[in-house]
Amino acid sequence: xxxxxxxxxxxxxxxxxxxxxxxxxxxxxxxxxxxxxxxxxxxxxxxxxxxxxxxxxxxxxxxxxxxxxxxxxxxxxxxxxxxxxxxxxxxxxxxxxxxxxxxxxxxxxxxxxxxxxxxxxxxxxxxxxxxxxxxxxxxxxxxxxxxxxxxxxxxxxxxxxxxxxxxxxxxxxxxxxxxxxxxxxxxxxxxxxxxxxxxxxxxxxxxxxxxxxxxxxxxxxxxxxxxxxxxxxxxxxxxxxxxxxxxxxxxxxxxxxxxxxxxxxxxxxxxxxxxxxxxxxxxxxxxxxxxxxxxxxxxxxxxxxxxxxxxxxxxxxxxxxxxxxxxxxxxxxxxx
Amino acid sequence: xxxxxxxxxxxxxxxxxxxxxxxxxxxxxxxxxxxxxxxxxxxxxxxxxxxxxxxxxxxxxxxxxxxxxxxxxxxxxxxxxxxxxxxxxxxxxxxxxxxxxxxxxxxxxxxxxxxxxxxxxxxxxxxxxxxxxxxxxxxxxxxxxxxxxxxxxxxxxxxxxxxxxxxxxxxxxxxxxxxxxxxxxxxxxxxxxxxxxxxxxxxxxxxxxxxxxxxxxxxxxxxxxxxxxxxxxxxxxxxxxxxxxxxxxxxxxxxxxxxxxxxxxxxxxxxxxxxxxxxxxxxxxxxxxxxxxxxxxxxxxxxxxxxxxxxxxxxxxxxxxxxxxxxxxxxxxxxx
DNA sequence: ATACACCGTGAAATCGATTTCAATATATAG
DNA sequence: CTATATATTGAAATCGATTTCACGGTGTAT
Numbered sequence: 001x002x003x004x005x006x007x008x009x010x011x012x013x014x015x016x017x018x019x020x021x022x023x024x025x026x027x028x029x030x031x032x033x034x035x036x037x038x039x040x041x042x043x044x045x046x047x048x049x050x051x052x053x054x055x056x057x058x059x060x061x062x063x064x065x066x067x068x069x070x071x072x073x074x075x076x077x078x079x080x081x082x083x084x085x086x087x088x089x090x091x092x093x094x095x096x097x098x099x100x101x102x103x104x105x106x107x108x109x110x111x112x113x114x115x116x117x118x119x120x121x122x123x124x125x126x127x128x129x130x131x132x133x134x135x136x137x138x139x140x141x142x143x144x145x146x147x148x149x150x151x152x153x154x155x156x157x158x159x160x161x162x163x164x165x166x167x168x169x170x171x172x173x174x175x176x177x178x179x180x181x182x183x184x185x186x187x188x189x190x191x192x193x194x195x196x197x198x199x200x201x202x203x204x205x206x207x208x209x210x211x212x213x214x215x216x217x218x219x220x221x222x223x224x225x226x227x228x229x230x231x232x233x234x235x236x237x238x239x240x241x242x243x244x245x246x247x248x249x250x251x252x253x254x255x256x257x258x259x260x261x262x263x264x265x266x267x268x269x270x271x272x273x274x275x276x277x278x279x280x281x282x283x284x285x286x287x288x289x290x291x292x293x294x295x296x297x298x299x300x301x302x303x304x305x306x307x308x309x310x311x312x313x314x315x316x317x318x319x320x321x322x323x324x325x326x327x328x329x330x331x332x333x334x335x336x
Numbered sequence: 337x338x339x340x341x342x343x344x345x346x347x348x349x350x351x352x353x354x355x356x357x358x359x360x361x362x363x364x365x366x367x368x369x370x371x372x373x374x375x376x377x378x379x380x381x382x383x384x385x386x387x388x389x390x391x392x393x394x395x396x397x398x399x400x401x402x403x404x405x406x407x408x409x410x411x412x413x414x415x416x417x418x419x420x421x422x423x424x425x426x427x428x429x430x431x432x433x434x435x436x437x438x439x440x441x442x443x444x445x446x447x448x449x450x451x452x453x454x455x456x457x458x459x460x461x462x463x464x465x466x467x468x469x470x471x472x473x474x475x476x477x478x479x480x481x482x483x484x485x486x487x488x489x490x491x492x493x494x495x496x497x498x499x500x501x502x503x504x505x506x507x508x509x510x511x512x513x514x515x516x517x518x519x520x521x522x523x524x525x526x527x528x529x530x531x532x533x534x535x536x537x538x539x540x541x542x543x544x545x546x547x548x549x550x551x552x553x554x555x556x557x558x559x560x561x562x563x564x565x566x567x568x569x570x571x572x573x574x575x576x577x578x579x580x581x582x583x584x585x586x587x588x589x590x591x592x593x594x595x596x597x598x599x600x601x602x603x604x605x606x607x608x609x610x611x612x613x614x615x616x617x618x619x620x621x622x623x624x625x626x627x628x629x630x631x632x633x634x635x636x637x638x639x640x641x642x643x644x645x646x647x648x649x650x651x652x653x654x655x656x657x658x659x660x661x662x663x664x665x666x667x668x669x670x671x672x
Numbered sequence: 673a674t675a676c677a678c679c680g681t682g683a684a685a686t687c688g689a690t691t692t693c694a695a696t697a698t699a700t701a702g
Numbered sequence: 703c704t705a706t707a708t709a710t711t712g713a714a715a716t717c718g719a720t721t722t723c724a725c726g727g728t729g730t731a732t
Contacts, residue, residue, distance in 0.1 A: 017712060017714095018712075028711090030709090047450045049450060049451050051451060052690085053690080054387035055687090056690045056691080056717050070416065079406060083406075083432075094431075096429075114389075116398075281588060340719085353721080356721080357721095384718085385717085388687090391687045391688065391717090391718080391719075
């Protein structure tokens, strides 16, 4: 049913080899034959069979992306960056949603093994550095967003979580807050862990004792933030500011506060992380930390495709991108 | 470098054909040979090459999804449904973001033509019915979410936009509202068009004259809703309720109101569509219309895979799923 | 004991492109 | 006008699996 290269060849009165040369823009084809072939392709509506092409050329022109949750704006922004860069270089993108499960992440990595994809981008992966290195050692292309992995073949793009986290908390402290809640994400997540580290560091910097009862986990989603807040209220602990490891959880905090008639920022200052698209539309507008998510996806993808296309050992492998604390209406100096 | 089927065969002391039979669960292999082969596969860490398999079997075990914007929760929820169902049936999913551009939608459809994917799911496509039918006529598998297309080979899943839209507006009218704004999405979108139709129908039902100045376009995103609202304020038109063709635009409306100290719902009732994950977290909680997005993705995918796997002409092709108007805190009876 | 069916296995063809290598046609130099 | 270099082209091998077909071996019926 489908048109094959031989059909085009016979219609154009040439050999399949020549048709292939035209398709792949080899320069050693006469203009005359080239036009003959192109006409035949047009007339027959010929599309080269991808499987045959992949088999012979040993590449699929596809890359995989493994994200923890494609419902979360953090991941989709990054994926857009990946997708656009890939598309520009004629690569397809296979998106996999690991649903925050380490096992599903592993299963998807198996996709790589059968050469369905030429390489894989891991966004904030849950599996260990060792496991990732092993895959790269086997000769597969891997790139990481959101973590730094020490392997010469693995390009990495990330921000300094500890640093901006520290900045956020120092900002709150400088505005008079001392009783600052931290709502973390998944325990297994590097991001979550490092943001906690920055929080603790800032407290230490200003010699404010760490109060464990102000630490809660919200699993990076709205409901988690909401429930974490309810637990805090139940504890009857005193606090004047809440720092959430992402914006989704901050939204949950907003809801919990609305239910208790706690005013933001008058009664409580709130800061999130990610600069989620909605953060500037909610009331009050949410203070947060911006990461160049789209760019991170794009940079890494470009780098990976580069690396896949030639074995030249490149200079730059690790990209640390800047993040920026954005203060909006959701926080104010204490007692003002 | 890679292990091939012949390597497994020689290690197990059998022919490649037998290895293939084991891999594909043919039942005509002795238990003894089967275990021998499986051991060899294990020891060598063999993964069948996808390209070779695809070429010979004439299928890629992959389906494509074309969405207008993978940053929008409406699409990602559906995609999750598609992804999970596909995964369960061992299909990979290639996700394409058309960025609301009809041309990019067409370009991605070309992926289908080279057999990279076995079929494609179009979510709220922008291209015409005719174009879609043509593709199906050429023998490609296509499924549609969010529109009904009259072609016996194309499974469709959608809700009755006109109906729920009418319900929403009638609800507002029954609560005393007569001056109701409608903020539409993309002009080209069927969803947007049909929701407008429902709006108009409800007005007609209650003999309320249509006021064109209460009609604005918000392009389905937060900023569009925000700007639409500002234009309405500038017009100085009188209205007591706003119906947005999706929740994102309603969020923009919230922001515009906050800036003018217009209270929701006291001064203005707001209703959206989609039951976006955030709609019950914002303040006040947003009234909206729920569609079973995940289920829609899953149903259609199941149906498509079914259809791809046997040519049996199935009974049910069109699935109309129920939508439900959810009234939350963002609207109240007029003058109460 | 003979004939026939059936089961397990291997050899070889096949999927549809790309690519190597050799052959032919053309161009350039002497 | 011949000899050599170069530009185009085609035949055939190749990528790595699946699948058809044929063959030998075992089991059952007559």
